[in-house]
Amino acid sequence: MSSSFRLQLKQSQSLGMSPQLMELMQLIQLNQLELSQFIAQEIEQNPLLEAPPPDDAFLAAPRREAGRESDDVDSAMSRYGERLSDGLSEDYANVFPDDTAPQRADAPELLGQWKSMPGAGGGEHYNLDDFVAYRKTPKETLSEQLPFALGAASDRLIAQDLIDQLDDAGYFRADLAETAARLGVAVEDVERVLHVLQQFDPPGIFARSLGECLAIQLRARNRFDPAMEALIDNLELLARRDFASLKKICGVDEEDLIDMLAEIRKLDPKPGTCFEPRFSETITPDVVVRAAPDGDWSVELSSDAQPRVLVKRDYFAELSRSCRKNDEQAYLKERLERANWLTRSLDDRARTIKTVADEIVRQQDAFLAHGVGQLRPLTLKAVADAIERDVSTVSRVTSNKYMLTPRGVFPLKYFFTASIASADDGDAHSAESVRHRIRTMINQESAEAVLSDDGIVDRLKKEGVDIARRTVAKYREAMNIPSSFRRRREKRALAKAKGL
Numbered sequence: 001m002s003s004s005f006r007l008q009l010k011q012s013q014s015l016g017m018s019p020q021l022m023e024l025m026q027l028i029q030l031n032q033l034e035l036s037q038f039i040a041q042e043i044e045q046n047p048l049l050e051a052p053p054p055d056d057a058f059l060a061a062p063r064r065e066a067g068r069e070s071d072d073v074d075s076a077m078s079r080y081g082e083r084l085s086d087g088l089s090e091d092y093a094n095v096f097p098d099d100t101a102p103q104r105a106d107a108p109e110l111l112g113q114w115k116s117m118p119g120a121g122g123g124e125h126y127n128l129d130d131f132v133a134y135r136k137t138p139k140e141t142l143s144e145q146l147p148f149a150l151g152a153a154s155d156r157l158i159a160q161d162l163i164d165q166l167d168d169a170g171y172f173r174a175d176l177a178e179t180a181a182r183l184g185v186a187v188e189d190v191e192r193v194l195h196v197l198q199q200f201d202p203p204g205i206f207a208r209s210l211g212e213c214l215a216i217q218l219r220a221r222n223r224f225d226p227a228m229e230a231l232i233d234n235l236e237l238l239a240r241r242d243f244a245s246l247k248k249i250c251g252v253d254e255e256d257l258i259d260m261l262a263e264i265r266k267l268d269p270k271p272g273t274c275f276e277p278r279f280s281e282t283i284t285p286d287v288v289v290r291a292a293p294d295g296d297w298s299v300e301l302s303s304d305a306q307p308r309v310l311v312k313r314d315y316f317a318e319l320s321r322s323c324r325k326n327d328e329q330a331y332l333k334e335r336l337e338r339a340n341w342l343t344r345s346l347d348d349r350a351r352t353i354k355t356v357a358d359e360i361v362r363q364q365d366a367f368l369a370h371g372v373g374q375l376r377p378l379t380l381k382a383v384a385d386a387i388e389r390d391v392s393t394v395s396r397v398t399s400n401k402y403m404l405t406p407r408g409v410f411p412l413k414y415f416f417t418a419s420i421a422s423a424d425d426g427d428a429h430s431a432e433s434v435r436h437r438i439r440t441m442i443n444q445e446s447a448e449a450v451l452s453d454d455g456i457v458d459r460l461k462k463e464g465v466d467i468a469r470r471t472v473a474k475y476r477e478a479m480n481i482p483s484s485f486r487r488r489r490e491k492r493a494l495a496k497a498k499g500l
Contacts, residue, residue, distance in 0.1 A: 027349055028348075032284055032305060039342075048336055049339050051309060052310055142166075142197075145200050157392050161183060161395065162174075170204065170205045172207065182416045183391070183395070203268075204267070204268060210269060214235075214267050221263075234246060287299060287412075289361055297361050297365065308346065311340065319332055353397055355389075372407075376430055378415055417431045419431070421466045435475050441456060441459060442456075446491070
């Protein structure tokens, strides 16, 4: 059998993403602050882009004349100063005193510090980064590790959703089955991605319990032997300081147990708190929902959610006439294409957010009218199918974005919950509404009639919710609600204290 080389033509079809399409997908996922920073960077790098003028005509700088290069900042501020000085009488000539004139300062030491700063009293430029440094959020720090750990786009999509669900302590408290149902993927895929994320830095991140958090850190230290595993499995004995039982269960003597406890003390039970602290940020809703006069709901994008940029086409035409070199012409053409792409992308982003928000409101109209008890089960795939978009697009749209409703401000992801079957073959119930019912039942119980998990299951079944006892216990623990034994003891102690 002889081997030979030959040429063969083969035609096939495949889906591919251009760099601009990939950048558009990233643009959709940005929140308002990140989008503002992205646009500011684009305007700085592209001479054919400018921000729209402010709505206030008095505060706005004079508009740029077509084809005039004299519209730079200096000339604009000069004309603004002339207009301001014309409107002032001679009596106000000294309204802005000279620096050499005597000045009163409530804090003279601060005034001295300001004048000593480079650029405050002279023309030397100073860098604001010397005073305020940007701190990455925990989610940004974790997202930067994704490309090195996960290659498939579907896995990165799952991972980004899991990152969004981390609590402040670095724990993953959500239910894997609910997450898989909401994303429209298999539970095994979510578990596999979660296992990869648990290898991220800092050690112990993405744990689902304290025991798992400590076990992850011990594995990273190569200290998770059978004796230590037995200790981690019996943390309740450690909490009760039952060292005799621990020695027997772990099969160690007192000296070894002391060494094991010393190793445990070196671990971090809240790995999420190791991230650098950030200043609290005000949440600005991207979507505003109001009751319409016709009884329906009005869905609008907030002004901050739909920023605009202007393309300076007259300036492009003037520069094109003056440019003679091919590389200069190519640069201008590339900058114009980039500017046009950005304007189209911002419009596409706004339309996509509006389309997804309209469908969420349509699906959750009962929640808007009656509250969380009427929240319906909803998945990303259901919304994607309804608006004929990809699930990944809907996932990006709902990340880091908020909706202002008559019920309050909610993340868009709040409206996506898994379904729990009905006990009477009726409509399914959302997991969030069931959690709300459990919380309400427990808040209304008295010291003499504390509900056990089985009692909560019985009540929910009478209300038409088919739920297992372990699911009730899982929901209760996720809401940081203690067991019925602890609640009964606490309520009795509280009632006794009030009686005294």
